[in-house]
Amino acid sequence: MNRLSIGLVVISIIAFSIAALFLSPFLSNQQEATTDNHHLSVLKEEARHANETLFESPTTKGITELHKPDSLRGINFQADFKVSESNNLIPNYAIRELFDHYLSTYGEVEIDNIIALIQGEINESLQEPAKSEALALLKRYIDYKIELAENNPELSLNTDDGASYLEKIISAQSALQSLRKDFFNQAEYESFFGLEDTQNAYMIEQIRINTDPTLSDEEKRERLEQANMLLPDELVERRNRVQRHAQLREQVTSIQAEGGSQEEVFRVREEALGSEAASALAQLDEQRQQWSQRLNNFSKERKSILDSSLSDQDKATSIDNLIAAHFDTSEQKRVRAIMNDGQLDSN
Structure with a gap:
């Protein structure tokens, strides 16, 4: 290893x-x-x-x-x-x-x-x-x-x-x-x-097994198989479930990267998780996309303010007003945290 x-x-x-x-x-x-x-x-x-x-x-x-x-x-x-x-x-x-x-x-x-x-x-x-x-x-x-x-x-x-x-x-x-x-x-x-x-x-x-220099490849394989048998059924099922979700995420990412449609993504999720879960994830995708678009629009307007000839104080006031105009109270703290992390500056 x-x-x-x-x-x-x-x-x-x-x-x-x-x-x-x-x-x-x-x-x-x-x-x-x-x-x-x-x-x-x-x-x-x-x-x-x-x-x-x-x-x-x-x-x-x-x-x-x-x-x-x-x-x-x-x-x-x-x-x-x-x-x-x-x-x-x-x-x-x-x-x-x-x-x-x-x-x-x-x-x-x-x-x-x-x-x-x-x-x-x-x-x-x-x-x-x-x-x-x-x-x-x-x-x-x-x-x-x-x-x-x-x-x-x-x-x-x-x-x-x-x-x-x-x-x-x-x-x-x-x-x-x-x-x-x-x-x-x-x-x-x-x-x-x-x-x-x-x-x-x-x-x-x-x-421990994989890094033991005294074990041959065959001995390592046998000991790993023995270790697998000691796992409780609940943990085996949980590991399998995590692997299935990871594979599903990779599959969805691949479809999106290749320009696949939302219908293709929905079908893949529906086969793996069922219609109800696929619908909930589709709704979440839409919400995230809307949030990303709103954040991008805010970033552009904020950059225009920062690039303007306003004083630093006026720029800060204008950005505060911009945040208040585009985001509700719960969202405003999230936006300010993103600003503090420098993520908007890298866009």
Whole structure:
């Protein structure tokens, strides 16, 4: 296994992108982001404050009473909460999926709106004491995300200190596990991250086998087959599902790159996911295209202002007015973040 392959496995294992799940819109250009640490610190503090405030005074509304972001309209996420006979919350992976489902929209809507939406799902699905337990779990999950964004496990493959690539990977995985255990009890940890730990252990074993110089190619093949047999059925199905989605994305990208029609894309998605999911993705494509067009139009008008003979103060005022005229309140912060990241300047 070469250095690039090991690096890709490391990224898969540690899943660095989730370290700043609801900060990702501001980290799309890493070089720009590292020069704006103050801006990111402000965003984290806003998230921390919103999380604390809404935990102390949660919304009393149900999800049907709250405004969903455009990207989630038409998508009915079935919250799969489980409770015991005494109506206590039973942690399961579906709860983490629900949290991440809404947190993925950060940048499109404010973090306090996202937290309220998740609380709305909880309000409509649970009664006490499970309701309060779910709200507390949500609070800790977002606190964990913030902490992970600030102190993510070391991902460097630099081995100048004498440590091997495998040792670096194991160390990073251990640090991630330790951080998670600071926020979740054993039942929560197992339900949220248990299968992920199993997959990571499997991937580490793959690296160990592939990089063992004492094994022949045939011995490596046999040991890898043995390792595959140890994976639980649920994890095998999840890996297969991820691979199918990845193949579908590649297929759609290829069709679009070759100038294929939206009907061709829809047919491919329909065959893989069904009509309802294909329709939802088509709607999302249209929304993204409209957003891109609006952003491009704004970028052109902004450039005209920047290239004008106005004073710096007048330019700033004109751009503020332009943003207010073209974008609603939730979109304005997203546009300003894109501007701060320098993405408009590269268009």
